[in-house]
Amino acid sequence: MGGLVLRNDDVNPNTDFKDMADLYCDISEYIPNCRIISCFNFFARTCESGSVYPCVPFKDRPVNWFYSVNRVLNPYLVSGDCASHGLFHIDHTKVGRETQEMSILSSCNMLKVKTFVPPFNRFNEDTIDICKENDIWLVGLDEKWKSIEHEEFDPSYKYWYFHSWRFNQRSLRKVLSGSSVNVG
16 A cells, blocks of 8 residues: 555445545545545434534443434445445444454445444454454554544654544645644
C-alpha cells in the first residue's frame, strides 16, 4: 500500500452519499493519490446527523442497545474502496466469538471485501483469529491510525480516519489545510 490512507468510518443507511462524494472530491483535491476507504455498517437507527445512531457518544452503551435499529443499508449503493465496519456498530470485544464471526464474515461477504474495521477501533484475540482464519485484513492490528477529528492533521503520516457525517466541505477543507483541529 503506497501513500496516505484516509478511512471514513460509520458509512451507514443514514449517510448522505452525495455529501460524502463531495467530501471525497475535496480530499482528492487536497491530497492527490490518497486512498479513501469507506467503512460500512449495515444496520442503523434513524439519525438526522448521519451518524449510525443518535445520542453520540454511544461507545459505552450495552450491546443490546445497538440492536434497536430501523434502517438497513442497500448494498447496491456501495461502490469504490470499501471495508466492513460490522453488521451492527457494536464493540466486538463485548460479544462472543460466534457473534463476532457472524458480524465479520456476513458483512464482508455482503460487501465482497476482505477488510474489517472494528467499531471503536476495539478488537480482541477472537477478532484476530476470525480475521486470520478467513484471510481478512483486520485494520488496526499492524498499523496505528490517527483521527483527523482529534489530532492535528499531518499529511506525512500514513493512516488517518474520520466520520464524514461530522464534516461539511468547509470544515473538512480547514482540517486538511491545517487551519482547524478537533471538530468532533
